[in-house]
Amino acid sequence: MTDTRKPVESMLTDYDIFEPSFVANPYPGYSEIRESECPIARTERYEGSWLPTRYEDVVALAQEYEIFTSRGILVMPPPPGQAEGAYGGVAAPPITSDPPDHHWHRRLILPVFAPQAVAKYEQSTRDLCNALIDEFIDKGTADAAADYAQHIPVRVISNMLGVPLDMEETFTGWVRGVLENMHDMELRKRSRLAIIEYFLAQVEDRKTNPRENDLISELMNTEVEGKKVPIEYVLGVCNLMLVAGIDTTWSAIGSVMWHMAQHPEHRKQLRENDDLWPTAIEELLRVYAPVTMARIVDRDIEFQGCPMKAGDRVLMAFPAANRDPRQFENPDEVILDREHNRHVAFGSGIHRCAGSNLARLEVRVALQTWLKRIPEFELVDPATVTWAGGQVHGPRSCMVKF
Amino acid sequence: MKVSVDMGSCHGHQMCAIAAPEVFGSDELGNAKVLIEGDLPTELEGKARRAEANCPERAIIISE
Numbered sequence: 001m002t003d004t005r006k007p008v009e010s011m012l013t014d015y016d017i018f019e020p021s022f023v024a025n026p027y028p029g030y031s032e033i034r035e036s037e038c039p040i041a042r043t044e045r046y047e048g049s050w051l052p053t054r055y056e057d058v059v060a061l062a063q064e065y066e067i068f069t070s071r072g073i074l075v076m077p078p079p080p081g082q083a084e085g086a087y088g089g090v091a092a093p094p095i096t097s098d099p100p101d102h103h104w105h106r107r108l109i110l111p112v113f114a115p116q117a118v119a120k121y122e123q124s125t126r127d128l129c130n131a132l133i134d135e136f137i138d139k140g141t142a143d144a145a146a147d148y149a150q151h152i153p154v155r156v157i158s159n160m161l162g163v164p165l166d167m168e169e170t171f172t173g174w175v176r177g178v179l180e181n182m183h184d185m186e187l188r189k190r191s192r193l194a195i196i197e198y199f200l201a202q203v204e205d206r207k208t209n210p211r212e213n214d215l216i217s218e219l220m221n222t223e224v225e226g227k228k229v230p231i232e233y234v235l236g237v238c239n240l241m242l243v244a245g246i247d248t249t250w251s252a253i254g255s256v257m258w259h260m261a262q263h264p265e266h267r268k269q270l271r272e273n274d275d276l277w278p279t280a281i282e283e284l285l286r287v288y289a290p291v292t293m294a295r296i297v298d299r300d301i302e303f304q305g306c307p308m309k310a311g312d313r314v315l316m317a318f319p320a321a322n323r324d325p326r327q328f329e330n331p332d333e334v335i336l337d338r339e340h341n342r343h344v345a346f347g348s349g350i351h352r353c354a355g356s357n358l359a360r361l362e363v364r365v366a367l368q369t370w371l372k373r374i375p376e377f378e379l380v381d382p383a384t385v386t387w388a389g390g391q392v393h394g395p396r397s398c399m400v401k402f
Numbered sequence: 403m404k405v406s407v408d409m410g411s412c413h414g415h416q417m418c419a420i421a422a423p424e425v426f427g428s429d430e431l432g433n434a435k436v437l438i439e440g441d442l443p444t445e446l447e448g449k450a451r452r453a454e455a456n457c458p459e460r461a462i463i464i465s466e
Contacts, residue, residue, distance in 0.1 A: 059458070107431070114432035115416055278420045282456070340455040342417075348458050352413040357432060 012036055015043045015051055017075060017292075017315070018182065023389030027332065030320035040306050046182075047077045049294070049313040050306060051320075055328075055344070057304055058321035061295065061314060062348040067303075068295035068314055069098050070351065075294050075315055075391045079185035087196045089232045092240035095293075095351060102350060104224055109237060109354055112160075112215065118358040121156060125362055128155050129369035137373060141380065144257035144370075145250075145398040152366050153249040156358070157241050162214020163202060175246045180388050192239075199238040203231060215241070241355075248290050249359045251394020252345075253366045255288035259334065260367065261379045261400045267371060269336055280336040281364050282343060287334050289319045289345035290393050291353075318344050319393060377402035403447045404465045405454075407434045411461035421456045422449035434461070 008016050011032045016022065022029050033041045034053035041051040052058050061068045072078065073096055091097070094105035111117060132151055136142035154168050154175075177184075177191025202216055211217045219234045260267055269276055297312040308314070322343050323331040329340075346353035353359065379385065380399040388396050405425060407418075414433045418426035424446055429435045442450055454462040 110414065110431040114414075114430065115419065115428045117432075282417065282420065339452060342456060342458045342460075344458050346415060349413060352415055356414075357416060 012038045012041045013043070014045070015041050016045050017051075017390045018046075023393075024387045026319065026389060026393060027323060030317060030323065034320060034324060040304055042306070046075075047313070049075070049315050050308060051315045051317060052304070053317060053320040053324070055321040055324035055326060058316050058318065059344060059348045061303065062316055062344070062351070065098065065102075065350055067298050067301055069298050070096050070102075071098070071296040072313060073293050073295070074179075074182075075292055075313075076182040077313070079189045087193060087235075090196050090235045090239060091232075092243060093233060093236045094354065095240055095244055096236070099350070105233065106350070106354065108219075108222055108224070108229070112218075113354050113357055115357045118361055121160070121358065122361060122365060124159060125152070125156055125365045126369055128152065129366055130373070133370065133373050141399065141401045143397055144261065144377075144400045145254040145395040148370070149250045149253035149257060149366065149394075152253060152362055153246045153359075156362060157245045160215050161202075161238060161241060162211060162216055167198075171242055171246065175242055176388075178243055179247050179391050182390060195239050195242055196235055199235050200231075202238070203234060244353075245355050245358070247388075247392045247394075249355075249362050251290035251388065251392050252285065252288060252359065252363050254395040254398060255290065255393075256284050256363060256367055257370065257400070258379070258385060258395050258398050259284065259288065260371070261377055261398070262382075263334070264376070266334065266336060267375065270367075270371060271375060276336055277364060277368075279338060279341070281360060281367075282341050283334055283336055283338045285345040285360070285363070286322045286328070286338075286341055286343035287332075288394075289322045289343065291345070291347075292317045292319065292391055292393075293347065293351075316347070318347060374402045403442050403450060404440065405436055405438070405442065405450050406463045406465075407436060408461045408463060409433065411459045412457075413459055413461075415458050417456040417458065418453035418462055422446065422453040425450050426453055 008014050008019055011029050030053050033039060039054045043049055094102050097105040132148050136147055154171050155165055158165050174191040174195050177187045181187050203220060206217050206220060219237055222229050270280060293316045295314045297308045297310055299310045301308050322345060325331050346356040377400045380401050384399060385395050386397045388394060412434045416428060418434050419428060425438055427435045427437050454464055
């Protein structure tokens with residue numbers, strides 16, 4: 001397809017988060033903005049947005065949830081009429097919630113994702129990673145993104161929700177439709193409705209055939225102030241689990257695989273020193289933080305000298321914040337035993353990624369299992385690696401040989 | 403050395419528990435929980451400082 005987009009005139013006043021070279025490698029662009037006299041850039045593309053790039057600014061706006069609201073969290077405006085249309089009441093709580101509802105929206109799901117609660121998924125995650133590796137280990141080559149990373153979070157989430165694993169490809173298609181095809185408004189709308197309709201049917205099925213030990217049933221039976229939670233909440237959390245739990249973690253795992261394929265010294269360090277894993281995972285999450293979230297400005301304000309208007313979209317580029325040299329020494333370097341690492345790969349403030357402990361577990365187990373089975377591997381050809389970006393950054397194809 | 407957590411600022415990143423699992427754990431919601439009330443054994447002081455230096459919310463308070 002010919003790229004007909006208008007060339008970017010200046011990163012400071014005309015950035016394009018979907019421009020192919022920025023999608024593949026956004027870090028030089030973030031750095032250019034961050035180190036300029038104007039570290040909060042502006043674009044008029046995609047109905048306009050602001051892009052803060054310094055750690056301090058990104059964290060400050062994440063903390064100011066009354067001014068920077070979660071009425072819109074995607075980096076692009078929604079398809080026209082989406083909120084008013086079918087299932088308009090179903091969002092993705094708590095990521096799309098603002099206080100006061102945010103409090104109970106989040107309170108109900110936090111116990112499900114606490115470290116002690118997600119630990120029970122470790123063995124099944126390891127088993128599924130091993131099963132994926134079984135498929136390609138004898139071939140001497142594999143796509144570390146499409147044959148490996150892509151399949152891990154979707155299976156873990158399906159298992160948690162209690163839905164059939166054979167929905168994997170369909171789920172992946174819907175999530176990509178919502179998050180990766182920002183320009184096809186019809187596809188975005190269709191994908192979103194498909195997710196809600198699917199879970200509506202799952203809820204209906206559980207009303208006649210009650211089940212135990214799955215998250216959908218648990219959510220349906222949850223009460224707040226003596227009343228069952230509304231169905232919009234149940235469907236919203238299911239929607240969140242897919243849209244926020246699949247593409248994101250798969251992207252992080254893929255980026256980590258891409259990194260390790262090029263760094264034999266890091267593979268060696270991890271093989272030889274088990275104590276390195278906790279800091280190593282945090283460091284890899286810092287450097288390859290996949291997610292950029294958006295906020296909608298509540299009222300006209302001046303933020304760090306920028307005149308923001310009510311309704312403006314602000315992009316919280318956590319990947320840019322995580323490479324700010326004001327906060328991190330040698331920020332572009334991967335230092336597996338980095339001692340000071342206040343990274344914000346999972347955000348900051350009241351919307352800290354609810355699934356962060358599960359994501360961490362999946363990234364660690366995916367890498368540990370791979371390194372155990374395939375200790376030495378390299379990229380087939382760096383030039384053929386393809387990337388997704390904008391909302392979620394990570395490789396979509398990453399051929400390796402071993 | 404003693405440690406405490408400002409629970410108004412803690413949002414459950416769990417980075418303290420990763421840096422110093424002997425000193426910090428998780429409550430039911432996944433927010434930080436101090437496991438050692440009172441003076442820390444000397445050998446854990448370094449880890450506690452490291453936990454403080456890894457909290458994105460700057461919620462950990464160290465008092466000497």
